[in-house]
Amino acid sequence: MAFPGLQHVALTVADIERSTTWYSALFGADPVLVEDEEGGRFHHTVFALDGGMLFGLHTHQGRESKDAFDEHRTGLDHVGFSVGSHAELEQWAQKLTELGIAHDGIKKAHYGSAISFRDPDNIALEFFTGPE
Structure with a gap:
């Protein structure tokens, strides 16, 4: 199964x-x-x-703690959203900038490329695409 x-x-x-x-x-x-x-x-x-x-x-x-998110605590590290290509990743970088959402730009690695950013509670999010 x-x-x-x-x-x-x-x-x-x-x-x-x-x-x-x-x-x-x-x-x-x-x-x-x-x-x-x-x-x-x-x-x-x-x-x-x-x-x-x-x-x-x-x-x-x-009843929620109101604490800011911290990926160093046990539990969630980040949520990754899949994008289809590096070109689409570039479009998301532009949209984040237009929305006023701070991000680190596109980071490349041998396993793919990503843009990291955070929501209002500091929860780590990213857009990710595999290597081209």
Whole structure:
């Protein structure tokens, strides 16, 4: 049996409205779902990305720590978004600049190229393409 691919990613954020606005601008789309979970334990905002992937933002009704993200703690290191080519990566660098999102520019390695950037909670994100 083959191991299944990722269907969704959900990030806990400090300020759901701030993060929803930020990710809406990044994705160029509004969320497809905004609701409280049935039991009232969390609220989620969900975006539908190309390829059937869902990307969720969660707030735990005031119980989240409000700490800034730190990839040095055990848990998530970063979220990588796949792009098809180096040319598309260049377009994303331009879009991040237009949105006022700080980034490190395109970094090349033998295994591919990436642009690293951070969301309002300092969560590490990147656009990545394999070697050409």
